[in-house]
Amino acid sequence: MHITLLGATGPTGQQVLTQALERGHTVTVLVRDPSRLPQRDDSRVTVITGDATVAGDVTRAVGRGPVISALGPGKDFKSTLATRAVAAVLPAMAASEADRLVWLSALGAGSSSQQQSVIQGTASKMLMSRLMADKGVADDDLAASDVDCTIALPVMLTNGPHTGTYKTFDADTHAGRVGGRISRADVADFLLAAATAERPAPRRVILTH
Numbered sequence: 478m479h480i481t482l483l484g485a486t487g488p489t490g491q492q493v494l495t496q497a498l499e500r501g502h503t504v505t506v507l508v509r510d511p512s513r514l515p516q517r518d519d520s521r522v523t524v525i526t527g528d529a530t531v532a533g534d535v536t537r538a539v540g541r542g543p544v545i546s547a548l549g550p551g552k553d554f555k556s557t558l559a560t561r562a563v564a565a566v567l568p569a570m571a572a573s574e575a576d577r578l579v580w581l582s583a584l585g586a587g588s589s590s591q592q593q594s595v596i597q598g599t600a601s602k603m604l605m606s607r608l609m610a611d612k613g614v615a616d617d618d619l620a621a622s623d624v625d626c627t628i629a630l631p632v633m634l635t636n637g638p639h640t641g642t643y644k645t646f647d648a649d650t651h652a653g654r655v656g657g658r659i660s661r662a663d664v665a666d667f668l669l670a671a672a673t674a675e676r677p678a679p680r681r682v683i684l685t686h
Contacts, residue, residue: 478673479540479541479542480504480544481575482504482507482545482547483529484549484581489661489665489668493665494506494522496662498519507527511524536568539572540573541574541576543576544570545579545581545668546562546581547668548562555607555608556611562615563619567624578625578626579626579629580629581668584655584683584684592651595654597632597656598654620681628648629664629682630648631664632685633658634658636661637661637663638660639663641666643659648682648683649680659685663684664684667684
């Protein structure tokens with residue numbers, strides 16, 4: 478299968494790209510700086526230089542098949558990357574033959590803050606309230622669109638190994654709070670599974686170990 482990947486140079490995006498190639502997929506990546514992409518010379522990877530917050534750039538990258546966004550703000554806890562990227566991705570999806578979007582968000586974004594553990598929820602409010610609010614607006618815009626979309630809401634991320642033993646909960650039906658941690662490698666596993674499955678995953682999915 479051919480996949481379009483946004484955020485390929487980030488820590489989770491690298492996990493997605495590595496696992497996608499291991500599973501025999503080909504991948505188009507949209508990156509601002511190709512020199513930061515370790516797989517830039519791999520024949521299975523098509524590199525498009527551009528910005529995921531610019532609709533024209535995203536449109537150039539997106540083709541047939543699923544799109545995975547592993548975009549992240551790094552250490553910028555006041556980032557508005559999520560809403561700016563959604564504003565570019567939605568028209569690009571509409572103009573393409575892409576059939577599914579899998580979007581990396583975070584548990585604590587928008588209304589999902591009510592499903593965070595008390596400790597992680599308190600930390601999010603203290604350190605990342607603006608970032609989580611922006612992610613929440615982006616998630617709501619995606620959920621309200623006509624795009625076949627799965628929004629991944631992982632708990633705290635780690636650089637641990639790929640285990641494949643993580644848990645998933647439908648965020649729209651799950652009652653109670655969720656805490657814990659999950660490795661970026663396992664988040665990548667879910668993003669790929671949701672993108673390539675015959676049946677779409679629930680609209681919003683909480684991920685934890």
